[in-house]
Amino acid sequence: MVKKLVYQVIKYYCRFLIRFFFGKVEIIGREKIPNDQPVIYSSNHQNAFMDALIIGGLSPKTTYSVTRSDVFKKKFEWFMDAIKMIPIYRIRDGFSQLAKNQETFRKINRYLSQRNALTIFSEGNHGNDFFLRNLSKGSARIALEAQEKMDHLDLQIIPVGLNYFHHQRPLHKILIVYGKPIYVKDFLSLYMEQKAKGVNQLRETIDQGMRNCLLIPTEGPTYQVQRDFVNRYNESRSFEQLREGIVSGVGLKPLGKPNKFLNGLGKCLSIFNFGPLWLLHSILSEVKDVVFYGSMKWALAMFVFPVWFLLVLGVSSLLVDIHGGLIIVLISIIMLYLRQYLIKWSNIPH
Known part of the structure; x- marks a missing residue:
């Protein structure tokens, strides 16, 4: 009961704080989140723990978040559990720790079967890059294994693009884009026949869906120039205008010299x-x-x-x-x- 109260307080406090921490908040596509089916938010990871709090705070569902295990210190374990953080163990944590992921996957399947939401940062790491880094297979594998165990539900992956106009400075704009839902059932038959192919095909679909949600989808030869257009002068532009202008260099104002x-x-x-x-x-x-x-x-x-x-x-x-x-x-x-x-x-x- 206490943990549930802590979660609700933190969730709505984050939702409130978003409006004051950022100079402008624009959200596109939130209506794509289903009310009656489980959801996996597959998001880019341009910041640290703030990313999970933003997605969870804005989510209409109870939202769990997959988090690297090394942040689960003993003195913070109760609080991390209260705010719906789930530890995931990696090879760097030690081979003996990997077995604990079985319990993590059981928890994930249980939470999703209750029609909740799960946030996964599919790149597998964080970085102040505006483009999408290579995705790990983890989100696709978790989604397919979960769908396999709850065939009565229609698990959907919602690509999410967190577009910060400055990664470190408050009062800049944040543009949050929810992409077209990906129905995991569509990949289940291939996964049942050839697991590796099923995982790879779903990963590629997630990758494209996430790139469609980002101002700068890929790191090209003109990335440094493109990045300069994501600035305060262009905060009033629409997502489509920004995407087009960043590529063409037309209609947007560069950052200019520091004052x-x-x-x-x-x-x-x-x-x-x-x-x-x-x-x-x-x-x-x-x-x-x-x-x-x-x-x-x-x-x-x-x-x-x-x-x-x-x-x-x-x-x-x-x-x-x-x-x-x-x-x-x-x-x-x-x-x-x-x-x-x-x-x-x-x-x-x-």
């Missing part, structure tokens, strides 16, 4: 929220994988800033009064957003 003055001015405003921003700086200085930067900022917005604003309110109310405290908190929030917008407008490159 050091605006960037410096924005950083000067850090004084109004020095506590959490200093904490963030300290944490990021210890994080070697830059892919985690955006997710760490998400976690800060989710847990630390609310405590900070309550602390500011409490201290200000004691020194002035409750009305003065509320005004000071409001000023802190305004300065935080102004800081981030100035940094955004300074054209910090990807």
Whole structure:
């Protein structure tokens, strides 16, 4: 009961936070998610744990997420289970650990048979690349094995494209695209005859479906130029306009040169929220994988800033009064957003 409550609170808090963390949120194709059938979200993975929280927060279903096992530390195990994270074991975790995947697959089959949703990052790793990396066979194999065991249900794979306009900076746009459903039953007969061919064919179909959801589907010779078009100047463009303009180079504005003055001015405003921003700086200085930067900022917005604003309110109310405290908190929030917008407008490159 407690875990269920924790999950619901985190889910709807994430849904709420998405609207404030990103400058603009555009969602395409959410109506393609079926209400009465199990679903696997096959998503790209351009960020860290923030990707799973965004997909789960927006999902109309109870959504589980396949997560690498090394994040399941003993002291976090209860919480990870509460927010529907399922460990998957890889060769790098040790051959002795691979046997534990059988229990993971049993859990997945049970959850899907209850018409829930499962998020799988089919690339098998994360990276700040706008294009889709090669897919592993894991998502196709999991889907086919699950469908084989629940023939009475129609398991669907929904390709998902998470398109960040900046991977590390808040208040940039995020464009989330849900693709055309892939019906796993259509591949089941081939899988029953020749498992390898069935898995490969489904993987190729998932691959194409996911590429259709991305602004930059593949890494071509002009990738660096194409990436430069995914910027704040083009946030008002439609998905189709962006896809076409990125390829043709027509109708879109490049990022341009960084504005050091605006960037410096924005950083000067850090004084109004020095506590959490200093904490963030300290944490990021210890994080070697830059892919985690955006997710760490998400976690800060989710847990630390609310405590900070309550602390500011409490201290200000004691020194002035409750009305003065509320005004000071409001000023802190305004300065935080102004800081981030100035940094955004300074054209910090990807």
